[in-house]
Amino acid sequence: MKAIKTINGTWGGRFPLGLHANLQSTLYTLIHPITPAKLLLEASDIDTWNGGILEEMEIDREAKKAEETALLREKDDTRDEILWALIQETRLAAKSPIKENRAPGARLLIVLNTYKDIIRENYASETAHIKALLKDLDKPAAVADLTTIGQTRLVQMLRTANEEFDSLYLKRLDFDAGIKKLPSSASVRQKNDKMTATIFRHIETAYMMATSDDDRKLIGDLIDRINAAINKTKNVYNTSGKRKEDGEPKQPKEPKEPKQPKDPKPTPDPKQPEQPKKPDEKPKDPKKPDDGNPDIKLPEE
Template identity: 55%
Template structure:
């Protein structure tokens, strides 16, 4: 019986697009090094698969560019808020009743007034003018005023945020998003179908190898494929666990322990049911209607 060597199930349909693209590209890199005829394929099969992977890579970059655009918008909003806060603090100091603070604020106000409306400029112009503002404030003649007004921290925050914005803008792909590309789902399915067909041919080629050296080469290829598959699955599982953990609601705060109720006062002892309750004695004895009133002894009752 001829030997059999299995390739692990890719099971990559749940992968995020970037992980899915990276996984297929890594498999292509190792499979394409083997002559197509040795794994029972035509050269055109590998070329077609490569074309599909490049198309998927382009779609992935387009989606990433859109995500980077959203990040740029948020970062631009951050630096606009910092600029507004910086200008407001300086102008407020220029109106201070404290002479030293008012003088320092007025000195810095002359600088920032030349950058009025900075937050409304286009991205490229705003980025360049923020650098100009920071260079002006870096001059030694303004160091004491910055300390007096207390805006050193805001200036440093503006510098950090502007650098981060510029880095994001430069890293963003310049590829136009207006190209007529197919949907990501369509391309994914096409490339997955090609992958499963190629893996099937590799398994058959291992079994049908005419010589042991050729079978060994294909066996090593299968080992590489399985290793890449294991790494991709581990990456997906880790990412999936983090995503699920982020969706879990936070544990509610433990309620405070209720205060212990005060001890009730000693209750009166319950009456003994065997002992009937004694009626209260009246202040005076009830008068006998047959007896005369003690107050007038001369009155007699008629005899019966």
């Protein structure tokens, strides 16, 4: 009777997209150096499999970039909050019962009035104008006034928030420039899982049918490395908290995949001028009006 050696199941349908794509890439790295004929495969089989893996990895990267777009909005909200707070604190200082704060507050308010519509602007314009505002606030006279009214920390917070936003915004621009229509991740995963299972069966058969000890050892070692990679990925999945009480992983339902748009377009800048903010609406809170854009037009002091 010929010796047999089996490859473990991958649990492919259970893994999140990133972990699934990583396992597929690892398996390809282990398998493709071996001559396909020794594994009862054609070179085209390996190439087709690799094409599917690359496609899955691209879908995973696009999903991460979409998450960055949502984070971009959060970071814009953060810098708007800080800027609004700086404006409010300066207004209060200009009218403060503490006499020493009034003149510095009034002078700083003149600087801020120059940028009175800054939060209304689109992403790129707001970023540029915050940089210009910070440059004005870095002047010695402004630094002295900020120190007097105790608002140097808010200025530094605004600088940090604007830098973080700008860095992420540049990444988002790369995403918008490269966006293209991709198939659903579910269909690509299923295709790759089917291909992987077929390749595994060929490898197991090649081990059983090997005509020399050297080939049998080569294929046997490959099976051991494949199993080690699969087990490592399962351990990563298990330690992520997705386990049943008895320690065995539970088979979750496959998430529904969103439909791909017929003509995907870059995520629009929600602050673009073509969608103007309504100047006559009052904000619900000190930060944003009902439509998400504050009316911060400052009165002339």
